[in-house]
Amino acid sequence: MPAVTIQVLPDQLINQIAAGEVVERPSAVxxxxxxxxxxxxxxxxEIEVExxxxxxxxxxxDGGGIPREQLATALQRHATSKIASLEDLESVASLGFRGExxxxxxSVSRFALTSxxxxxxxxxxxxxxxxxxASEPQxxxxxxxxxxxVRDLFFNTPARRKFMRAESxxxxxxxxxxxxxxxxxxDLRLALRHNGRRALDLSPATxxxxxxxRIAEVCSEEFMANAVMLDESRLGFRLWGWVALPSFARAQPDLQFLYVNGRMVRDKLLGHALRRxxxxVLHSTRYPAFVLFLELxxxxxxxxxHPAKTEVRFRQSAQVHDFLFGCVHQLLRRIRPDPLQHHRVELHAPAEAAPDPVQEPLRYARPASYGGSASQFGGSNFSEIREPAPTLASTAWPLYAGANSPAADGNGAMAVAQQPLGRALAQLHGxxxxxxxRTGLVLVDAHAAHxxxxxxxxxxxxxxGGIPAQALLVPEVVRVGEAEADQLETQREALSRLGLVIDRAGPEAxxxxxxxxxxxxxxxxxxxxSLCGEDGDSESHFGEVLDAQHRILADMACRSAIKANRRLTLPEMDALLRDMETTELSGQCNHGRPTWVQVGAEDLDRLFLRGR
Structure with a gap:
């Protein structure tokens, strides 16, 4: 076998290899x-691209510029004005510093630097x-x-250019x-042009x-209308910015802006804290929206x-994670029903020119399944959801008093004025x-809200201290898989705190x-x-104890809540509305689905062409 030959690469090739790490596409430049x-x-x-x-x-x-004698040095590898020692590197505050x-x-473009x-x-x-x-500037x-x-990017590396996407x-x-x-x-004035057309022009926001x-212009007016301001400081950390309500969840993570000391980052640790x-309050297929700044x-x-400096590593990662999670989690839990800022539904009227318009009935989406157990309101088990006739419960407003009464004196107008979710009128389709x-019509998914x-x-x-348990007169033996039985036995003590007292009855029971x-x-x-995972999966829900307990509680709540076709009385409906107004995160069920929507009075007017 021939001996291995080791050689030093030429500078241009070294720079092109480095370009593969730093210059992934035009946006990286x-x-x-x-x-x-x-x-x-x-x-x-000003950014101009073609x-x-x-x-x-x-x-x-309009920065400070580069002196003539340093222009050539600026184009050499590992030449930078931002760090000069290990101490500088360990506390770097500038955005760029590698000098690459x-x-x-x-090395991969027709390049000009003027300063x-x-x-x-x-x-x-x-x-x-x-x-x-030439080594001498002109x-x-x-x-x-x-x-x-930077012109003709990747002109001398055609293989790289082939991997670029469409111009748009x-x-x-x-x-x-x-x-x-x-x-x-x-504080920045920023302008962006593409092919001579202005795409962005932002003045300083002081x-x-x-x-x-500025946030409304960058993220949309709708984002700001659904955002809540956050500013928390403790333990040497500060988190501030805007967090969108869960009802503004997105189908993709396109409105997630996270900065660490002013640097844009995509960090797994911080991402996990925000997901938690x-x-x-979010469905597994939806993404939250936020503009957040972490300072430390x-x-x-x-x-x-990372060469592109989009990833960071924290010296106190657990504290940073818990701080970020705690700030956002507690903010979301402080949100209460607000008819002016929650799940507003706009109803569109027919064109005015259309004679004798025929209105479409209100559409509704029926959940696929509500489970099948009795609730605290009574009722029977349902093995499948039936399609009931679209009848309404009585709309009479009862005069009654009690802990959950919307207005003990029977004054309906007082209830509408004082209660965000108002007073119940009827039940639709069970x-x-x-x-x-006071804003208009409220529609509540009874099962999701309960x-x-x-x-x-x-x-x-x-x-x-734990959920109270009720002993069974006759203990029930339940057949499960061997792996599931092992998992349940391991978590026996944790389950008992949830009110479920179990013993091992055999290899698969x-x-x-x-x-x-x-x-x-x-x-x-x-x-x-369901507590052990789907289809006997060996990966249990008991990964993290607290999260696992909450998942179990969520499953228990789903199975205990009001089922479809359970006819409720008006006092029962009002009691649920009052509970929603005092319950944290009541805008979404445990699976992230909305529990209620608001239809404004002005939208109803438009629907029926009132005032035209």
């Missing part, structure tokens, strides 16, 4: 260059195609600041990046109103983890509660000796199997 502009003190930055950035990327700033971006971009400092009478230019043309007309031009796709990445930068620096206006904070001592975070409040009320009640009972009263008529086999 924009990111590196704009971060350099910000680190140079730029407050007015052909999605593959034809041209031009970044102009400019030479890497130069002027306040001490110079004119600017100086240096550049090249794949490598520097004089050029330029204002104080820097302009970088590449520009969309640049547009998203510009918007993220706009939220990172409210006060709260201007900042909210929303776990009880720069020495407590390592930003030298599924929905219709109520009237499920949330029970779930929160169970959690409070668990925190206060357990004996249920006691359970919460609300589960008296539940299918115990289905319940126990």
């Amino acid at each position: 924009v990111k590196e260059l704009v971060e350099n502009s910000l680190d140079a003190g730029g407050r007015h930055i 052909q999605g950035g593959l034809g041209l990327i031009r970044i102009r700033d 971006a400019l030479p890497s971009i130069l 002027r400092t306040a001490q110079d009478a004119h600017g100086w230019r240096i550049g090249g195609a794949g490598a520097v043309d 004089a050029a007309a330029h204002a104080v600041g820097t302009t970088v031009e 796709t590449e520009f969309r990445h640049i547009d998203q990046l510009a918007r993220r930068l706009a939220l990172a620096r409210f 006060d709260d109103a201007a900042r909210e206006a 904070a929303y776990a009880d 001592d720069p020495a407590g975070v390592d930003v030298n983890v 599924v929905f509660i219709l109520a009237e409040n 499920e949330r009320v029970l779930y929160e009640r169970y959690k409070h009972q668990l925190e206060s 357990v004996t249920v000796r006691a359970l919460p009263p609300l589960l008296a008529k539940t299918d115990l086999g289905a319940l126990l199997r």
